[in-house]
Amino acid sequence: xxxxxxxxxxxxxxxxxxxxxxxxxxxxxxxxxxxxxxxxxxxxxxxxxxxxxxxxxxxxxxxxxxxxxxxxxxxxxxxxxxxxxxxxxxxxxxxxxxxxxxxxxxxxxxxxxxxxxxxxxxxxxxxxxxxxxxxxxxxxxxxxxxxxxxxxxxxxxxxxxxxxxxxxxxxxxxxxxxxxxxxxxxxxxxxxxxxxxxxxxxxxxxxxxxxxxxxxxxxxxxxxxxxxxxxxxxxxxxxxxxxxxxxxxxxxxxxxxxxxxxxxxxxxxxxxxxxxxxxxxxxxxxxxxxxxxxxxxxxxxxxxxxxxxxxxxxxxxxxxxxxxxxxxxxxxxxxx
Amino acid sequence: xxxxxxxxxxxxxxxxxxxxxxxxxxxxxxxxxxxxxxxxxxxxxxxxxxxxxxxxxxxxxxxxxxxxxxxxxxxxxxxxxxxxxxxxxxxxxxxxxxxxxxxxxxxxxxxxxxxxxxxxxxxxxxxxxxxxxxxxxxxxxxxxxxxxxxxxxxxxxxxxxxxxxxxxxxxxxxxxxxxxxxxxxxxxxxxxxxxxxxxxxxxxxxxxxxxxxxxxxxxxxxxxxxxxxxxxxxxxxxxxxxxxxxxxxxxxxxxxxxxxxxxxxxxxxxxxxxxxxxxxxxxxxxxxxx
Numbered sequence: 001x002x003x004x005x006x007x008x009x010x011x012x013x014x015x016x017x018x019x020x021x022x023x024x025x026x027x028x029x030x031x032x033x034x035x036x037x038x039x040x041x042x043x044x045x046x047x048x049x050x051x052x053x054x055x056x057x058x059x060x061x062x063x064x065x066x067x068x069x070x071x072x073x074x075x076x077x078x079x080x081x082x083x084x085x086x087x088x089x090x091x092x093x094x095x096x097x098x099x100x101x102x103x104x105x106x107x108x109x110x111x112x113x114x115x116x117x118x119x120x121x122x123x124x125x126x127x128x129x130x131x132x133x134x135x136x137x138x139x140x141x142x143x144x145x146x147x148x149x150x151x152x153x154x155x156x157x158x159x160x161x162x163x164x165x166x167x168x169x170x171x172x173x174x175x176x177x178x179x180x181x182x183x184x185x186x187x188x189x190x191x192x193x194x195x196x197x198x199x200x201x202x203x204x205x206x207x208x209x210x211x212x213x214x215x216x217x218x219x220x221x222x223x224x225x226x227x228x229x230x231x232x233x234x235x236x237x238x239x240x241x242x243x244x245x246x247x248x249x250x251x252x253x254x255x256x257x258x259x260x261x262x263x264x265x266x267x268x269x270x271x272x273x274x275x276x277x278x279x280x281x282x283x284x285x286x287x288x289x290x291x292x293x294x295x296x297x298x299x300x301x302x303x304x305x306x307x308x309x310x311x312x313x314x315x316x317x318x319x320x321x322x323x324x325x326x327x328x329x330x331x332x333x334x335x336x
Numbered sequence: 337x338x339x340x341x342x343x344x345x346x347x348x349x350x351x352x353x354x355x356x357x358x359x360x361x362x363x364x365x366x367x368x369x370x371x372x373x374x375x376x377x378x379x380x381x382x383x384x385x386x387x388x389x390x391x392x393x394x395x396x397x398x399x400x401x402x403x404x405x406x407x408x409x410x411x412x413x414x415x416x417x418x419x420x421x422x423x424x425x426x427x428x429x430x431x432x433x434x435x436x437x438x439x440x441x442x443x444x445x446x447x448x449x450x451x452x453x454x455x456x457x458x459x460x461x462x463x464x465x466x467x468x469x470x471x472x473x474x475x476x477x478x479x480x481x482x483x484x485x486x487x488x489x490x491x492x493x494x495x496x497x498x499x500x501x502x503x504x505x506x507x508x509x510x511x512x513x514x515x516x517x518x519x520x521x522x523x524x525x526x527x528x529x530x531x532x533x534x535x536x537x538x539x540x541x542x543x544x545x546x547x548x549x550x551x552x553x554x555x556x557x558x559x560x561x562x563x564x565x566x567x568x569x570x571x572x573x574x575x576x577x578x579x580x581x582x583x584x585x586x587x588x589x590x591x592x593x594x595x596x597x598x599x600x601x602x603x604x605x606x607x608x609x610x611x612x613x614x615x616x617x618x619x620x621x622x623x624x625x626x
Contacts, residue, residue, distance in 0.1 A: 096596060122594045129546055129555040132352040132476065133590040136345060139470055153454065153549040161545055164460035164473035187459030
């Protein structure tokens with residue numbers, strides 16, 4: 001089922017598939033708002049849900065398996081690289097909801113750890129499409145690069161307006177290109193100098209990736225782009241198959257026992273990925289995708305096999321107990 | 337020089353906010369301010385203009401012609417909607433809300449089904465102006481000129497042409513106008529079409545700066561309703577004054593505290609105005625003038 005982007009619909013559908021249809025597994029949600037809307041219902045009925053999009057991290061919940069990349073994979077790689085390449089002064093503009101707020105907190109923490117300076121940070125209400133003043137604030141801040149954590153079509157107008165005002169600053173993001181393939185949709189060079197860390201996009205030039213693109217195109221010839229969600233959903237499906245086969249059924253306790261073994265891995269479109277038993281998140285090879293002036297993609301850097309380590313190090317261990325909570329750097333599990 | 341650059345930057349931001357308010361509210365000012373139809377499909381006329389403009393620009397029309405093309409199409413669509421739906425609802429304002437909301441839903445979902453969830457943008461015409469250390473988009477300056485031109489053009493149309501006099505007469509005293517031989521239903525259709533065309537002009541003018549999606553009109557809605565409500569019934573007195581005051585509030589709040597407070601400022605302003613001046617700025621300005 002594809003609910004419209006309305007969180008209440010996600011809740012309705014989740015309740016229906018778990019309570020009425022009694023499904024064994026759900027693959028659900030595109031935004032963090034929708035995931036946090038349905039997660040209590042998955043907990044209530046002790047279901048099993050896969051979330052296959054990158055997000056702000058921190059969900060420690062035995063009923064959830066996350067195949068998307070998290071901040072220690074996307075930001076701990078991207079931000080230090082950007083600071084080393086372009087300079088230590090960082091300006092963040094972020095969508096004003098849980099994803100943007102928590103992602104911005106990660107950026108702030110990493111910039112601080114690396115000895116940089118946050119010269120500005122602004123949260124943009126969803127639906128805002130006019131960025132003149134924001135662009136001027138960024139220019140006056142002396143930033144070396146801008147972290148854009150913008151979400152939705154209205155906010156995406158920022159790139160066109162910044163390019164037209166000749167801002168000329170490099171941009172860094174965890175959401176663009178890998179999800180909305182803006183480099184294909186927008187007129188060049190509005191997204192030029194955008195740097196995104198992602199675990200998969202169709203431009204990745206490895207044998208595994210090429211084979212995946214070929215298979216995907218054969219199955220869905222009309223899809224405009226093969227993004228990270230396509231790869232993550234593919235991984236999720238095969239991961240679940242493996243879990244059920246090894247557990248000898250769909251029983252959740254048996255599946256969790258298999259996960260606790262710590263050897264659930266899969267050779268996917270982005271290479272080998274493994275499921276971390278403590279957090280039930282995936283390890284990923286992370287590619288730094290840089291958008292060039294003509295909107296082609298280059299990969300200046302690749303980080304191999306980064307584990308989703310933060311939750312485990314901070315004290316989340318789903319093999320021991322299940323707090324079913326979402327944590328952030330300022331609100332880690334050990335504090336609770 | 338630095339002082340000049342700072343003043344220019346502030347003026348630019350004010351002008352940018354002002355032009356967005358004026359351009360996005362013009363169509364609504366005619367349909368809601370003058371005709372009294374609470375047009376919830378205003379955003380969809382804007383979207384229509386943006387889509388037609390983008391499509392026309394894609395086949396090679398120069399941007400100004402493409403924008404006019406969008407206005408023309410939306411104007412015709414607007415007249416068709418007036419003839420079929422809105423005509424029956426002139427004395428039923430609550431029903432007109434439901435009807436135009438329905439049209440809005442049909443338009444966004446229809447475009448979503450037919451043209452997909454996103455349309456390739458056309459890109460802002462290149463060019464930027466450097467003032468001191470800052471640089472500004474040339475196209476935003478064109479938008480400011482367009483806003484000023486729009487106000488002057490509408491004033492001339494409604495106060496210095498035969499159509500304008502008849503249109504105002506029809507809307508203020510329909511029986512009297514009819515008694516004098518005016519085909520009032522044709523005037524209503526033309527005025528509604530004009531409002532739709534003006535809304536579409538907003539879409540066309542902002543299309544090069546925005547992401548093109550079926551719901552793009554929604555980002556104009558709050559600003560345009562706020563401006564028209566603050567402006568009051570006489571759109572020529574009220575709308576420019578309202579846009580100017582709101583632009584100062586929005587630009588300065590955004591500059592100091594960010595976009596969120598810019599929006600909060602805008603909404604607080606409208607609450608205060610509705611509470612203190614129920615007739616809007618135009619009623620108050622007229623009263624003080626007498």
